[in-house]
Structures are given as structure tokens and as C-alpha cells.
Amino acid sequence: MTYYFRRSILPSHLITHQVMFLQPQKFLLRKSNPVLFQSSLSKSYTNFSPSSQKDSTFFSHYMKKSTKATIEQFSAVIIAKFIVTGIISYLLVDLIYARYKNRRNERLLNNTIEKGNQPDLEFLETDLISRPEIIERLKVIFQPHKDQSYYHIVCEEHGTGKTTLTRIASREAGAGVIYFDVPVTFEKFAKEFAKTINFSFEKHISFKWKILGYITDKSTYPKWIRVMDAFKRASAVYKAKYGKPPVIIYNNISRLVHKDKGIEMLITLQDDAKDNADH
Structure with a gap:
């Protein structure tokens, strides 16, 4: 009961730490469900991974676009200076x-x-x-x-x-x-x-x-x-x-x-x- 209660009111990463902290207590390990524990970890890392990948892709795309715009602007300035x-x-x-x-x-x-x-x-x-x-x-x-x-x-x-x-x-x-x-x-x-x-x-x-x-x-x-x-x-x-x-x-x-x-x-x-x- 204690495990499920904490899982329902605490964030997933805190639950993970809570489970690891409670690991030495044999009683709780016996009573805990391994499948649910693995599911919790999997869910925690699964929820984190797509968001990070999406942010990384967006940042990379932004940097490429910004670099391209900077190069084009710099080239235009150089050409204009040459013409003048x-x-x-x-x-x-x-x-x-x-x-x-x-x-x-x-x-x-x-x-x-x-x-x-x-x-x-x-x-x-x-x-x-x-x-x-x-x-x-x-x-x-x-x-x-x-x-x-x-x-x-x-x-x-x-x-x-x-x-x-x-x-x-x-x-x-x-x-x-x-x-x-x-x-x-x-x-x-x-x-x-x-x-x-x-x-x-x-x-x-x-x-x-x-x-x-x-x-x-x-x-x-x-x-x-x-x-x-x-x-x-x-x-x-x-x-x-x-x-x-x-x-x-x-x-x-x-x-x-x-x-x-x-x-x-x-x-x-x-x-x-x-x-x-x-x-």
C-alpha cells in the first residue's frame, strides 16, 4: 500500500529513488511486484526520451537555419561592400x-x-x-x-x-x-x-x-x-x-x-x- 500511495502522489523520478531506497527492506521487496517496478522505470525513461530527442532535433534545425541565414546575410553585406x-x-x-x-x-x-x-x-x-x-x-x-x-x-x-x-x-x-x-x-x-x-x-x-x-x-x-x-x-x-x-x-x-x-x-x-x- 505504501508503494502505490507514493506512486500516485509523487513524480516518477522520486518513486524510482524511493524504490531504490527501500530496496534493503526484504519485506517490501517480497511484497512489491517486479513487473510493476520495471513498468514504472520503463515508463519513466520512455516519457523522458522522446521529449529530449525532439528538443535536440529542434535545436539542431534552428542552429542550421540560423547559421544559413547568417552566412547569407554576411555574403550579401560583402557583395554590397564590393559593389560600393x-x-x-x-x-x-x-x-x-x-x-x-x-x-x-x-x-x-x-x-x-x-x-x-x-x-x-x-x-x-x-x-x-x-x-x-x-x-x-x-x-x-x-x-x-x-x-x-x-x-x-x-x-x-x-x-x-x-x-x-x-x-x-x-x-x-x-x-x-x-x-x-x-x-x-x-x-x-x-x-x-x-x-x-x-x-x-x-x-x-x-x-x-x-x-x-x-x-x-x-x-x-x-x-x-x-x-x-x-x-x-x-x-x-x-x-x-x-x-x-x-x-x-x-x-x-x-x-x-x-x-x-x-x-x-x-x-x-x-x-x-x-x-x-x-x-
Whole structure:
């Protein structure tokens, strides 16, 4: 009676201990039912085992799922960082490259003005009639002093050797002298003049500014105005470095008179020459 009473009111694991504690008492062992005792133990361990296995399975499944989610999240973060880093690196390299190309173009322009373009001669000097006085006079004109406040026009009949003598004098004068032969076709003026002073119309704009729609106002100007602005910039650099202005020689400038747009350009060139002489 004592056994069954304790079994009915106590938990199964306490009963097991109670039975083991009471084992030395022979009377109780004789009176106890072995089948019921084994059944009690079996029931106790049977009730415990499925619950533990279920918890273990759930924990294992949770850990696998959590680990997988963590790995996926970590991978997504790494990929996102790579993408952001790649975009930033591209924009930075593109910006540096654009600045490098633009500065390189400016440097080539400044170097050309500084050294002069040294025009070629159509004839050997030995085949020409020597005119040293005229050449020396032209060289003086091509090497102005700091405060010079005027510009020159060289005029003479066709075929008297103005072009040849001017080329010889500009070659001997060297630094700071740009000789430009005005083309017959007005449309080629800007392109040929840009080639003479080593100027590039292409302005490198970084991808960042392209996205933002950055366009300089001067990029919409006519090319001949843009190339003249480039020459002015290079002239300012030359004057600051050497203390005197550079010289530009327009040969066959009269070709502009026969074109409608050429007259506008001729007036602009004369006004520009006057402004430079005044300042």
C-alpha cells in the first residue's frame, strides 16, 4: 500500500529513488511486484526520451537555419561592400583621369607657346636672296618688351617674299612666337589654328559630372572663339613666367575679308590684338 500511495502522489523520478531506497527492506521487496517496478522505470525513461530527442532535433534545425541565414546575410553585406567600393573606385579613377587629360592638354599648349612652333621653310635659305636687315627688323618685332602697347601689320605686294622672310625671322626668334598661315577655307580656321598651338577641343569630363549634366558654357561657343580663349590662357602663363607677351603671326590674314563670317572674325582678331596691346 505504501508503494502505490507514493506512486500516485509523487513524480516518477522520486518513486524510482524511493524504490531504490527501500530496496534493503526484504519485506517490501517480497511484497512489491517486479513487473510493476520495471513498468514504472520503463515508463519513466520512455516519457523522458522522446521529449529530449525532439528538443535536440529542434535545436539542431534552428542552429542550421540560423547559421544559413547568417552566412547569407554576411555574403550579401560583402557583395554590397564590393559593389560600393567598386563604384567609388571607378568614379575616383575616372575623375583623376579626366583631370590628368585636361592638365596634360593645357601643359602641351603652354609648352608650344613657350617654345614657339618653328614653321617650316618652303625653300632652302641658300636658294634665297639674303635680306638680313629685314630679318633683324622682324626679329625685333617678334620679341616685344614688357610694356609694348601696339601691334604690327606687315604689308607688301604679292610675291615679294613676305611669307618666307617672316618664317625665317620667326624661326630665329624662337621662343614665344607662333606662326599661323590662315587657311583658304574659313571653316578650317579653328581646326588648323588649334593644330598650330597644340590645342585639343576635347574636354574630358568625368562620368560623375556627366551624370549630373555638367556642361561648361564655353563648350557651346564656336570653335574659333574657344581656340582663341585657349591661346589667351597660354599667353597669360607665358607673360607671367617671362615678363613679356608672346607673339602670334597671322599670315595671309586678308583671306578672311572675302568671307562673310571671316569679316566678323577679322574684326574680333583686331579688337583682341588692340586689347592685348592696351593691357
